[in-house]
Amino acid sequence: MFIKLTKSPFSLTKLPFRLIKSFHFARTMAISVWRPEDHVPQEVKDLLSSPGQNHVLAFLHIVQLLKTQRRTGWLDHNISPCESIADHMYRMGITSMLIKDPKVNRDKCVRIAMVHDIAEALVGDITPFDPVGKEEKHHRELATIQYLCEELIKPYNAQAAQEIMEDWLAYENITSLEARYVKDIDKFEMLVQCFEYEKKAGGKRDLDGFWNAINSIKTEEVQSWAQDLLQKREQFYKQ
Numbered sequence: 001m002f003i004k005l006t007k008s009p010f011s012l013t014k015l016p017f018r019l020i021k022s023f024h025f026a027r028t029m030a031i032s033v034w035r036p037e038d039h040v041p042q043e044v045k046d047l048l049s050s051p052g053q054n055h056v057l058a059f060l061h062i063v064q065l066l067k068t069q070r071r072t073g074w075l076d077h078n079i080s081p082c083e084s085i086a087d088h089m090y091r092m093g094i095t096s097m098l099i100k101d102p103k104v105n106r107d108k109c110v111r112i113a114m115v116h117d118i119a120e121a122l123v124g125d126i127t128p129f130d131p132v133g134k135e136e137k138h139h140r141e142l143a144t145i146q147y148l149c150e151e152l153i154k155p156y157n158a159q160a161a162q163e164i165m166e167d168w169l170a171y172e173n174i175t176s177l178e179a180r181y182v183k184d185i186d187k188f189e190m191l192v193q194c195f196e197y198e199k200k201a202g203g204k205r206d207l208d209g210f211w212n213a214i215n216s217i218k219t220e221e222v223q224s225w226a227q228d229l230l231q232k233r234e235q236f237y238k239q
């Protein structure tokens with residue numbers, strides 16, 4: 001959907017001609033307004049508009065898109081088949097159960113892991129290098145989680161909608177120790193997967209670009225896992 005800027009915010013008469021020309025271009029500049037509802041599969045729209053509205057089923061049909069969408073970072077490196085978005089979140093959930101730090105609520109980490117990329121069902125898996133950019137990615141993902149919680153989850157279970165929204169925002173804004181751990185596990189799980197793909201390719205695949213992510217890992221416990229992984233990778237490439 002596009003919005004056309006038709007009203008010029010100031011009179012054109014005071015500007016030199018060269019600017020007027022470019023302003024005409026600017027006037028017709030279109031701003032794309034990305035909306036989650038424009039990316040909902042027709043089957044789900046039909047289900048939501050039918051008399052036998054089933055919000056649980058509609059939501060689960062959207063969650064299915066996490067099971068089928070492959071992770072872009074690997075596709076960009078021609079790794080096929082590769083893991084889906086759901087595969088990534090599942091192993092993050094399992095990893096969260098292993099945290100030893102007694103200050104951490106592990107169950108809360110599992111919840112955050114399970115929902116942190118849920119908006120990608122409609123937004124897609126955007127890498128840090130994607131031309132979409134961080135701001136637009138955040139806009140799309142926030143609009144999507146708000147849509148999922150308000151339109152699909154809340155009509156069935158308002159409390160669940162609130163909790164999922166809170167868990168997603170905690171991750172997005174890193175507002176708790178649990179969110180910090182899950183942010184770290186997000187990168188660590190990706191690096192474990194990266195090493196698994198490197199080993200599967202017999203070391204012939206260049207995935208070095210992923211390993212800078214180790215610098216984003218802030219907690220001591222997850223960083224210790226990552227350092228051990230790095231050592232095993234170095235040994236693998238020495239053999």
Ligand SMILES: Nc1nc2c(ncn2[C@H]2C[C@H](O)[C@@H](COP(=O)(O)O)O2)c(=O)[nH]1
Nearest residue numbers: 071072073074125126127128209210213
């Ligand atoms: N090369 C890198 N790719 C990265 C990094 N962090 C994430 N990614 C890829 C992996 C996914 O395909 C996609 C988004 O991942 P999220 O789990 O953040 O949704 O981007 C990185 O540091 N380097």
Ligand SMILES: [Mn+2]
Nearest residue numbers: 088116117186
């Ligand atoms: Mn993730």
